[in-house]
Amino acid sequence: MTPTPPLRIPLEVPGDQSHYVWGDPDVFYQQVALAYAQAEAGAGRIEADYVIAGQRVRLRFAGPALPPVLTPALAHLAAPPTLKKLGQVDAPPALTIHLWEMETTGRAAPPPAWAYSNFQPNSLIEGFEADPLSVAFELGSNALSVIHHTNNTAYYWVKQAAQVPYYDRGSPLRIILHTWLSRRGVHLVHAGAVGRPEGGVLLAGRGGSGKSNTALAMLGSSLQYASDDYCLLTTTTTPPTAFSLYSTGKTHAADLDRLPFLRPAVSNAGRLDTEKALYFLYPHFPDKLIGQFPVRALLLPRVGAEARTQLRRITAAQGLAALTPSTVSQLPGIQASDFRTLVALARQVPSYVLEVGQDRDHLTGTVTDLVEALIAGAPPA
Amino acid sequence: MSNTAYRINTPKVVHETIEGEVVIINLDSGAYYSLDQAGAALWAELERGQGLDDLARYVDAHYVTGGSDAAAAVEALVAALVAEDLVREAGPAAAQPPSPANGQRAAFVAPVLQKHTDMQDLLLLDPIHEVDETGWPSVKA
Numbered sequence: 001m002t003p004t005p006p007l008r009i010p011l012e013v014p015g016d017q018s019h020y021v022w023g024d025p026d027v028f029y030q031q032v033a034l035a036y037a038q039a040e041a042g043a044g045r046i047e048a049d050y051v052i053a054g055q056r057v058r059l060r061f062a063g064p065a066l067p068p069v070l071t072p073a074l075a076h077l078a079a080p081p082t083l084k085k086l087g088q089v090d091a092p093p094a095l096t097i098h099l100w101e102m103e104t105t106g107r108a109a110p111p112p113a114w115a116y117s118n119f120q121p122n123s124l125i126e127g128f129e130a131d132p133l134s135v136a137f138e139l140g141s142n143a144l145s146v147i148h149h150t151n152n153t154a155y156y157w158v159k160q161a162a163q164v165p166y167y168d169r170g171s172p173l174r175i176i177l178h179t180w181l182s183r184r185g186v187h188l189v190h191a192g193a194v195g196r197p198e199g200g201v202l203l204a205g206r207g208g209s210g211k212s213n214t215a216l217a218m219l220g221s222s223l224q225y226a227s228d229d230y231c232l233l234t235t236t237t238t239p240p241t242a243f244s245l246y247s248t249g250k251t252h253a254a255d256l257d258r259l260p261f262l263r264p265a266v267s268n269a270g271r272l273d274t275e276k277a278l279y280f281l282y283p284h285f286p287d288k289l290i291g292q293f294p295v296r297a298l299l300l301p302r303v304g305a306e307a308r309t310q311l312r313r314i315t316a317a318q319g320l321a322a323l324t325p326s327t328v329s330q331l332p333g334i335q336a337s338d339f340r341t342l343v344a345l346a347r348q349v350p351s352y353v354l355e356v357g358q359d360r361d362h363l364t365g366t367v368t369d370l371v372e373a374l375i376a377g378a379p380p381a
Numbered sequence: 382m383s384n385t386a387y388r389i390n391t392p393k394v395v396h397e398t399i400e401g402e403v404v405i406i407n408l409d410s411g412a413y414y415s416l417d418q419a420g421a422a423l424w425a426e427l428e429r430g431q432g433l434d435d436l437a438r439y440v441d442a443h444y445v446t447g448g449s450d451a452a453a454a455v456e457a458l459v460a461a462l463v464a465e466d467l468v469r470e471a472g473p474a475a476a477q478p479p480s481p482a483n484g485q486r487a488a489f490v491a492p493v494l495q496k497h498t499d500m501q502d503l504l505l506l507d508p509i510h511e512v513d514e515t516g517w518p519s520v521k522a
Contacts, residue, residue, distance in 0.1 A: 070437070072519070084443055102515070108515040109515070109517065111515065111516030111517070112516055112517065114510070119518070122411070137518070138515070139518060139520040140520055140521065142517065142518060142519055142520060144517070159515070159517070159519070206499045286472060288432035315400055315402070316400050317399050317400060317404060317415055318398050319411070320399065320404055321404075321495075321497045324404075324406065324413045324497070325411075325413045325497045326499040327497035328406075328411040328413065328499070329411065329498075329499045331411075333408070334406065334408055334411055335408065336392070336395045336408060339395050339397075339406050339408070340395070340397070342504075343397045343399060343404065345401055346399060
């Protein structure tokens with residue numbers, strides 16, 4: 001990341017509420033952009049580029065407070081530096097996200113331009129969710145996200161970097177990335193993903209079903225890791241393609257006893273009494289991470305009582321019934337295109353229940369054998 | 382019963398048929414549903430504008446009801462679809478030819494609308510106590 005000097009731009013209305021317009025999304029967007037510019041003018045600019053599902057995304061921070069909080073989960077997707085001839089410039093990013101916080105920059109986002117009743121449980125703001133603008137505020141994270149779909153520009157604001165909860169440090173900017181990418185045929189899904197370049201599987205299901213433990217256990221196998229919780233999916237390819245988004249994993253602290261090799265990657269060792277263990281797998285396991293692979297099957301882990309892991313083929317509708325509700329519960333609203341992508345996935349690949357046994361070697365062997373069989377074109381019945 | 386037709390509540394309701402099962406989502410609420418066997422067939426009939434009476438006749442023509450009350454089962458299914466706002470009343474059904482029966486009739490099992498949810502504990506805003514001087518909420522998860 002390269003610090004650059006503050007912008008020199010005229011700023012005429014810092015904190016001036018006379019420009020405040022109730023209920024106008026365009027004016028709200030301009031006020032958000034102005035507030036960011038003011039923050040950056042005082043605190044300086046820090047930029048970092050990432051390649052996310054093939055799209056170059058630039059994070060532009062006002063000041064140094066947020067990068068250490070929001071970038072580690074994306075570190076494995078950092079865009080490689082380009083060697084340029086004199087006068088040559090980088091291609092512009094497909095999306096630029098501007099990020100700031102109030103504590104060190106002294107700049108708040110403009111106040112809400114809507115009534116309190118317009119805050120919705122799914123985080124989207126009623127009346128501020130139509131193209132070209134999507135506005136969301138996550139209660140709990142207390143993060144404002146503003147996405148302008150025509151400008152390919154987004155804004156993210158929190159009051160304090162320290163208030164970003166651990167689960168958002170592990171999977172930052174979900175709303176912005178989901179909302180922007182879904183219009184480009186790439187959808188955030190609530191699923192783990194493990195495989196190798198020729199193919200892999202998604203691990204779907206609600207929290208507590210065993211997704212994370214299964215995905216993280218596969219770090220000890222010949223397969224690679226793309227996700228334990230959220231990944232990106234497109235069905236515009238045949239077979240569908242899964243993309244890694246975050247190089248993180250989360251488990252209950254007690255699970256560390258079964259996955260001891262993860263101890264060096266724990267980021268919040270001092271807070272495990274109130275938080276799940278959050279692992280940053282990059283740079284600890286750089287060779288075990290994979291950026292994308294063709295999806296060959298949908299697996300629904302279930303924590304089983306037996307030692308051995310069992311696989312059971314289920315119908316496409318049963319697979320979809322596990323994947324869809326848990327994905328919907330994690331998204332700021334669901335669009336028809338999100339739903340149709342999940343349906344297309346279930347149509348194209350077989351679904352299985354994975355009864356996860358206590359024997360970790362048998363679990364990893366079962367999943368590895370399944371992936372090899374699927375790549376060979378011989379899915380088990 | 383009357384021959385009232387119902388329309389699928391588009392665009393907020395989206396549905397697909399996959400391996401003979403109908404999967405349905407309400408985009409506003411995020412709630413997800415499925416129908417199989419007779420339920421899936423009746424959804425298809427309902428989509429093509431058949432009324433309640435037509436649906437009961439469809440069951441009698443395509444299934445072995447074994448004395449069960451097809452009309453009551455149809456009415457219960459449609460009531461469940463209406464209660465979930467997946468379909469809405471659309472007036473009297475236009476006369477349409479019935480779907481042809483295709484030989485073997487399966488045993489009729491009264492259809493049930495399956496609802497699948499995984500909604501997390503959603504936070505709600507208390508505007509009096511949880512908004513600070515910036516005008517923004519400070520709600521703890």
